Amino acid sequence: MIDDTAERVTAASEPALRLEDFLPYRLNVCSNLVSSALSRIYAERYRIGVPEWRVLVTLGQFGMMTAKAIGAHSCMHKTKVSRAVAQLEKRKLITRKANRDDMRESFLSLTPAGREMYDELAPIATRFANRLLDSVDAADRPALDRAIGRLIERSGEIVADVANSRRGR
Amino acid sequence: MIDDTAERVTAASEPALRLEDFLPYRLNVCSNLVSSALSRIYAERYRIGVPEWRVLVTLGQFGMMTAKAIGAHSCMHKTKVSRAVAQLEKRKLITRKANRDDMRESFLSLTPAGREMYDELAPIATRFANRLLDSVDAADRPALDRAIGRLIERSGEIVADVANSRRGR
DNA sequence: GCAAATTAGTTGCTAACGAAACCAAGGTCA
DNA sequence: TGACCTTGGTTTCGTTAGCAACTAATTTGC
Numbered sequence: 222m223i224d225d226t227a228e229r230v231t232a233a234s235e236p237a238l239r240l241e242d243f244l245p246y247r248l249n250v251c252s253n254l255v256s257s258a259l260s261r262i263y264a265e266r267y268r269i270g271v272p273e274w275r276v277l278v279t280l281g282q283f284g285m286m287t288a289k290a291i292g293a294h295s296c297m298h299k300t301k302v303s304r305a306v307a308q309l310e311k312r313k314l315i316t317r318k319a320n321r322d323d324m325r326e327s328f329l330s331l332t333p334a335g336r337e338m339y340d341e342l343a344p345i346a347t348r349f350a351n352r353l354l355d356s357v358d359a360a361d362r363p364a365l366d367r368a369i370g371r372l373i374e375r376s377g378e379i380v381a382d383v384a385n386s387r388r389g390r
Numbered sequence: 391m392i393d394d395t396a397e398r399v400t401a402a403s404e405p406a407l408r409l410e411d412f413l414p415y416r417l418n419v420c421s422n423l424v425s426s427a428l429s430r431i432y433a434e435r436y437r438i439g440v441p442e443w444r445v446l447v448t449l450g451q452f453g454m455m456t457a458k459a460i461g462a463h464s465c466m467h468k469t470k471v472s473r474a475v476a477q478l479e480k481r482k483l484i485t486r487k488a489n490r491d492d493m494r495e496s497f498l499s500l501t502p503a504g505r506e507m508y509d510e511l512a513p514i515a516t517r518f519a520n521r522l523l524d525s526v527d528a529a530d531r532p533a534l535d536r537a538i539g540r541l542i543e544r545s546g547e548i549v550a551d552v553a554n555s556r557r558g559r
Numbered sequence: 560g561c562a563a564a565t566t567a568g569t570t571g572c573t574a575a576c577g578a579a580a581c582c583a584a585g586g587t588c589a
Numbered sequence: 590t591g592a593c594c595t596t597g598g599t600t601t602c603g604t605t606a607g608c609a610a611c612t613a614a615t616t617t618g619c
Contacts, residue, residue: 237512237513237516238447238450238451238512238515238516239451240444240447240448240451240463240464241463243447243515243519244424244519244522244523245421245424245425245428245518245519245522246444246464247538247542248417248420248421248424248425248538249421249424249425250465250542251417251421251538251541251542251545252414252417252418252420252421252422253421253465254541254542254545254546254549255413255414255417255418255541255545256414256417256418257545257549258545258546258548258549258552259414261548261549261552261553262548262552270575271418272575275409275415278407278409278412279409281407282407282408282409287597287598288597288598289596289597289598294409294410295409295415296419296422298576298577298578299597299598299599300576300577300578300598300599300600301575301576301577302598303597303598303599303600304575304576304599306598307599323584323585323596323597324583324584324585325583325584325585325596325597325598326584326596326597326598327597327598343407346407346412347407349414349548350412350413350414352544352548353413353414353541353544353545353548354413355544356540356541356543356544357536357537357540357541358533358536358537358540360533361533361534361536361537362537364527364529364530364533364534364537365530365533365534365537367526367527367530368526368527368530368531368533368534368537369416369417369420371525371526371527372420372423372424372522372525372526373416373419373420373423374525375521375522375524375525376420376423376424376426376427376522377423377427379427379430379431379518379521379522380423380426380427380430383427383430383431439605441605456567456568457567457568458566458567458568467606467607467608468567468568468569469568469569469570469606469607469608470605470606470607471568472567472568472569472570473569473605475568476569492566492567492614492615493567493613493614493615494566494567494568494613494614494615495566495567495568495614496567496568
């Protein structure tokens with residue numbers, strides 16, 4: 222860890238912590254606003270939530286895969302995937318095909334109706350992302366991209382660290 | 391991002407939406423990981439959740455304010471603030487003082503115990519944020535900061551836009 | 560001065576979340 | 590082969606979220 226000798230404030234009373242500048246807070250506010258903006262755009266029209274959207278998009282991207290693989294690729298807890306899949310299956314947007322070699326899992330894929338919805342939805346999502354990115358100075362975009370990658374990586378490490386230090390205790 | 395000319399699939403219907411590169415998705419994953427890393431660090435030791443943490447920090451920063459002001463400053467729905475305040479009050483970390491000029495609201499502030507907790511907590515949070523930022527290339531940090539600000543701004547606009555277009559319909 | 564609208568904050572209700580228990584199918588190893 | 594462990598996926602359960610309805614205090618408009 223890097224030193225922080227540069228910032229040597231009187232520890233006790235000086236409120237060195239400004240919530241509005243605090244990175245985790247800002248990330249959370251940003252992510253919530255962005256998610257809610259996006260889902261406002263499609264939630265009403267297509268009647269799906271974020272987890273369903275992710276499953277749909279993942280299947281649109283890869284064609285056919287197991288629930289486990291969907292979860293791994295879209296960073297979702299298996300219960301979330303399970304419920305989203307059930308939802309989409311009930312609406313006949315995806316289908317399940319048994320894997321004869323391993324009856325625990327099954328292969329999921331989009332139905333024609335699901336593919337149709339995906340084909341409508343994907344460009345909307347892309348346009349939305351572009352509209353967002355337009356607001357960011359073009360010179361800052363690669364840095365943003367790199368930074369998010371690093372933050373994901375580092376916070377993943379920290380989560381693992383804490384989990385480990387707890388295990389050995 | 392890297393080019394994908396190699397992957398030239400049925401161009402018309404395949405808009406190449408890669409979830410793993412999709413900004414809203416990446417932001418959400420990032421924010422969730424960061425929040426969960428941070429709260430793992432203090433949740434067990436201090437027995438508070440994110441909303442309580444935010445109230446505590448806001449009061450630590452500003453000294454005395456109404457629930458409404460806390461909500462505005464920390465981007466929290468009033469019910470969240472209300473419940474977090476109730477929680478903290480029960481644990482005698484904050485107190486309520488009636489406003490004789492407007493009996494609907496009351497002024498909240500940290501008790502000595504609350505201040506003590508804040509004084510312990512704030513440096514931990516700051517260290518955590520620094521540890522995160524260390525992972526980001528120093529040259530990219532200002533860009534990250536600007537970008538988040540812009541994204542918050544723009545997505546706020548979009549939310550308002552959609553709400554308005556709905557109103558007039 | 561008072562009825563109607565507004566505002567600060569709380570509460571009730573339902574949906575969504577994730578941890579943990581669970582179930583059924585596979586794998587391991589003697 | 591058969592006990593035991595692991596794994597993919599579902600279900601249960603307790604917690605948390607936010608919308609909407611509510612209460613109580615204040616402001617507005619006539």
